[in-house]
Amino acid sequence: HELLAGQVAGAVVDARAYAAERARAEALAELDRAKTTFFANVSHELRTPLTLLLGPITDALAESGGELPPAVRDQLTLALRNGQRLQRLVNDLLEFVSIESGRTAAVRVATDLPVYTAELAGVLRAAAERAGLTLTVDCPPLPRPAAVDVRMWEKIVLNLVANAVKYTFVGRIDVRLGAEDDRVVLRVSDTGVGIPAAELPALFERFHRVADSPARSREGTGLGLALVRELVGLHGGTVEVGSEPGVGSTFTVRIPFGTPDAAAPPPASPAA
Ligand code: ADP
Numbered sequence: 001h002e003l004l005a006g007q008v009a010g011a012v013v014d015a016r017a018y019a020a021e022r023a024r025a026e027a028l029a030e031l032d033r034a035k036t037t038f039f040a041n042v043s044h045e046l047r048t049p050l051t052l053l054l055g056p057i058t059d060a061l062a063e064s065g066g067e068l069p070p071a072v073r074d075q076l077t078l079a080l081r082n083g084q085r086l087q088r089l090v091n092d093l094l095e096f097v098s099i100e101s102g103r104t105a106a107v108r109v110a111t112d113l114p115v116y117t118a119e120l121a122g123v124l125r126a127a128a129e130r131a132g133l134t135l136t137v138d139c140p141p142l143p144r145p146a147a148v149d150v151r152m153w154e155k156i157v158l159n160l161v162a163n164a165v166k167y168t169f170v171g172r173i174d175v176r177l178g179a180e181d182d183r184v185v186l187r188v189s190d191t192g193v194g195i196p197a198a199e200l201p202a203l204f205e206r207f208h209r210v211a212d213s214p215a216r217s218r219e220g221t222g223l224g225l226a227l228v229r230e231l232v233g234l235h236g237g238t239v240e241v242g243s244e245p246g247v248g249s250t251f252t253v254r255i256p257f258g259t260p261d262a263a264a265p266p267p268a269s270p271a272a
Pocket of ligand 1: 163164167168190192193194195203208209210211219220221222223224225226249
């Protein structure tokens, strides 16, 4: 009897701990949702004034940048860069919310993925080289055609490679595209600062940033990887990370080859 009573008491404690843990997880998820909704509302309000602010600065620099006193030009450039940073944050947040609410779907288009991926990685080559890093791209032809949402693939590749540049101080970044088990596999590896094992489970959560990670620049929102995970998910794929502090990280994206979605509706017939 005593043994049984002990088991029952133990089960009650387990059940209570489980319920408390679940309530905590739900409260955190609710808080996350509230935070996203709040930022989404604010972001929406920021979008138009931000566009109106950045337009004239962009024009001024483009049209008369050469005639401006250097100090003024530098200040405008700084204002533009920071405004654009804010704009990226606003856009990422809005995109995030739209994906979460189920309003966004991947529209797959037949794409020469090796060529496109190499092009995208190449966009960040100059930044990598400026930072003293080597960037190699290995994207041989795939065994069969792939279809992806082009704009989403761009975000996936650019986010991962930009992070690799941001969190690597010496060494190299390798971007590889290939096929495994009938899936397209993208690997972005770096010889950067790495990520502590304890941080890995939450790495793809929104707003999650590794505390005290020695970054090249502390610019960041903690939204990049969360967005990557959502975009990969919209392609029916997965993203994982392997990392060792002080050695480097490898992010691996796997997506089905996919087939092009039904053609977009034909353009409206010209007015009679
Ligand atoms: P952030 O805007 O902070 O870069 P991300 O969602 O892209 O946001 O990344 C979340 C965190 O994951 C970063 O703050 C950084 O600490 C860590 N991280 C991402 N990519 C790498 C990488 N290649 N090497 C080391 N740490 C990384």
